[in-house]
Amino acid sequence: MSAAAGQLSDLGQARVQPACAGAHQSRWSHLLYVAPYLFLYVTLLVYPLFAGFWLSLHKADLFGGRRFVGLENFSRLLQDQVFLGAVGNTFYFILLTVPALAIIGLGLALALNRQTRTAAILRGVFFSSSVLSVTIVTLLWKVVFAPEGGFLANVLEAFGRQPVAFLNDADLALPAIAITTIWWCIGLPMMLFLAALQQVPRELYEAAALDNAGRWKTLWSVTLPSIRRTFALVLIIEVVLQFQLFGQAYLMTQGGPNNASRPMVLFLFEVGFTRWDVGYAVAAGQILFAFIAMAAFAQYLIARRKEAF
Amino acid sequence: MKRAFATLLSCLVLAGCGVQQAPNEIVVQRFFGTCAAQYGDRTDVAAAQGECGIMTTLINKFGAENPDVKVRVSPVAWPGYNQLSAQLAAGDPPDLVTMHLSAIPDYQSRALIEPLGKELRAVGVDPQGFTPASLAGVSIQNEIYGLPIDNWAPLWHVNMNYFRQAGLVKDGKPILPRSPEELLEHARRFKQATGKPYLVQTLAIERASYSRNLYTLLMQQNADIFPEPQRIQLQTPEAKRVLELFRQIYVEDLTTKNLDYAASTNAFINGAGGIFIVGTWLIGDFEAESRRPDRPLSNGYAVVPFPQLYPGRDATYIDGHAWVMPAKERTPQQREAVFRLLRFLADHDYEWSRTGHLPSIQAVIQSERFNALPHRSEIAKLSSTGMTLPSSVQRQYPVQDIIGEEMSAAITGHKPVDAALADAEHRVNDLLFHVL
Numbered sequence: 001m002s003a004a005a006g007q008l009s010d011l012g013q014a015r016v017q018p019a020c021a022g023a024h025q026s027r028w029s030h031l032l033y034v035a036p037y038l039f040l041y042v043t044l045l046v047y048p049l050f051a052g053f054w055l056s057l058h059k060a061d062l063f064g065g066r067r068f069v070g071l072e073n074f075s076r077l078l079q080d081q082v083f084l085g086a087v088g089n090t091f092y093f094i095l096l097t098v099p100a101l102a103i104i105g106l107g108l109a110l111a112l113n114r115q116t117r118t119a120a121i122l123r124g125v126f127f128s129s130s131v132l133s134v135t136i137v138t139l140l141w142k143v144v145f146a147p148e149g150g151f152l153a154n155v156l157e158a159f160g161r162q163p164v165a166f167l168n169d170a171d172l173a174l175p176a177i178a179i180t181t182i183w184w185c186i187g188l189p190m191m192l193f194l195a196a197l198q199q200v201p202r203e204l205y206e207a208a209a210l211d212n213a214g215r216w217k218t219l220w221s222v223t224l225p226s227i228r229r230t231f232a233l234v235l236i237i238e239v240v241l242q243f244q245l246f247g248q249a250y251l252m253t254q255g256g257p258n259n260a261s262r263p264m265v266l267f268l269f270e271v272g273f274t275r276w277d278v279g280y281a282v283a284a285g286q287i288l289f290a291f292i293a294m295a296a297f298a299q300y301l302i303a304r305r306k307e308a309f
Numbered sequence: 310m311k312r313a314f315a316t317l318l319s320c321l322v323l324a325g326c327g328v329q330q331a332p333n334e335i336v337v338q339r340f341f342g343t344c345a346a347q348y349g350d351r352t353d354v355a356a357a358q359g360e361c362g363i364m365t366t367l368i369n370k371f372g373a374e375n376p377d378v379k380v381r382v383s384p385v386a387w388p389g390y391n392q393l394s395a396q397l398a399a400g401d402p403p404d405l406v407t408m409h410l411s412a413i414p415d416y417q418s419r420a421l422i423e424p425l426g427k428e429l430r431a432v433g434v435d436p437q438g439f440t441p442a443s444l445a446g447v448s449i450q451n452e453i454y455g456l457p458i459d460n461w462a463p464l465w466h467v468n469m470n471y472f473r474q475a476g477l478v479k480d481g482k483p484i485l486p487r488s489p490e491e492l493l494e495h496a497r498r499f500k501q502a503t504g505k506p507y508l509v510q511t512l513a514i515e516r517a518s519y520s521r522n523l524y525t526l527l528m529q530q531n532a533d534i535f536p537e538p539q540r541i542q543l544q545t546p547e548a549k550r551v552l553e554l555f556r557q558i559y560v561e562d563l564t565t566k567n568l569d570y571a572a573s574t575n576a577f578i579n580g581a582g583g584i585f586i587v588g589t590w591l592i593g594d595f596e597a598e599s600r601r602p603d604r605p606l607s608n609g610y611a612v613v614p615f616p617q618l619y620p621g622r623d624a625t626y627i628d629g630h631a632w633v634m635p636a637k638e639r640t641p642q643q644r645e646a647v648f649r650l651l652r653f654l655a656d657h658d659y660e661w662s663r664t665g666h667l668p669s670i671q672a673v674i675q676s677e678r679f680n681a682l683p684h685r686s687e688i689a690k691l692s693s694t695g696m697t698l699p700s701s702v703q704r705q706y707p708v709q710d711i712i713g714e715e716m717s718a719a720i721t722g723h724k725p726v727d728a729a730l731a732d733a734e735h736r737v738n739d740l741l742f743h744v745l
Contacts, residue, residue: 270710277740
């Protein structure tokens, strides 16, 4: 070892010692940086999570009265035909909305993924419904579905058909709410797909063009594989969102007719706030939480996969 | 230093985020709708029409006559109990709130509202001056828990022009059915003569009106609806008779269908049918409509109590509105202002009765000027035939919702009548059994 090299080595050792000590000290100071977040996270999320579960084991009302009943609330739920109907309605609603939101959102994104003024305006138009409040959206669609003088009633009458009472028909109420929801929520999936499409390397399309790939072949073999993680993300986000259906059902049908459009969140709202049976409502909330957690876990598993966009 | 100043500033900002109530300010929360565009600052109560107009101008007038009191009005969507429950749970209720007489036992049982009797008497409002129905509605365990402002009941609002066309008018009064069979006969005759359905009903996105009809017709059959405060009895021949009657009316297209509350109100005004079954609160609006020329109701509006269809007794389910005072800390000024406002509202009970509701003050119901109001003599008998549910029955609102939902399913054909009654009974009893 040369003298110069020896001096460098000594210098290095001299620098390493304080650095190690500093690293040791900084572990605690780093904790201080995350402490405010940890405090809020524990206070606003972790504690309510466990407090909610504990409350679901009680017969309790809104104003502090409570009595421990173990798992009675859960066994009541499993025998409650209205709750079981609400669970079925929620899953049916997800089936009606999520594939439609994904496919229509993708279609719009593909159609509007261009650098033209018209495309920019149309992107704004299709996203604009998302900024409306649920009150406005449901008011608008109640006018569309109204059997007396509503838009669809007028269209049907113009073709010599009888008006249909969409919101008062047990088979049509939830599909009508689904159509309303798709119209209202289409902006988010469209934007997510647009963001993904704009990240697909141009070279892939150039290579496809060189191979004489047609439009459908390019879509099937280049575009869709490139955005499959976004597709999965959209599906999971929408599943989580649509599990929380409330405002549309509350304002358009109040869960009727005959419990045909009551979702889980409306059930627990009615039980908790109207009947004051808070322990029972929170138990229903725990089951809803379990469903949403499963969807979120699926998102986590897919997000861990590193291939594609 | 800078950091300390920033911390102090942050604390001040956070503290300022809460809505502070001035020592002389009272918060008044009510339903009855919003009409700020029409009645925003108006104080001419006599010129106001409808529930919202009269209530708005009354409170405006109180504010103008009492400049030392600041009244903050918070209108809520009907009936507003979910919001009130959340406010009470959060410890931030208003100072006064409108409440149905049937909802008072829920809040009283949990000590969420204050007894008012002593202080009402102190400001000159004697509860003994309330009508019997109103007094019963606010009395629990010998205490007064609200200032009643009215009683209301489901009524039959009649389009006399169509009734004349159907030959159902005698001596200028509508001929009303005296049995379910006669009701169906009249309805068929009416439809044949006019081409319109006999009844205009709110059957869509609605629960309360179904339950009110059922309660009324069960009371007319002397049925024991609640044998015990925590048990309802609906799987009975009496209840089945009522549901089958309304189902038959629906099947034979003798009623409008698929109309929500707003649509059915407009439908009646626009001549969609003969009888609109709805409460007292629309008398003023329909009377005004009958004075307009070239309208379906022009010179052809009458209103009558629910006719007696069963031989048991002449009875109609009634409820009412009251002002109650949620329990919370108040300054002496606020407390004094609350009772001054209650006294003002009691003094103006006649003005409120112009909405169509029956007054809560006995002296007003017996007064000439009340009886001179249109159609009041026709509905006056409600003060003796009106019946409430027992005040020992809690959760009357969710009970009404459950019954209405199941009745709707049966009448519109989504569920057999027997199944609907069994489900309604099971659901209500489950709810009442689990009340803490």
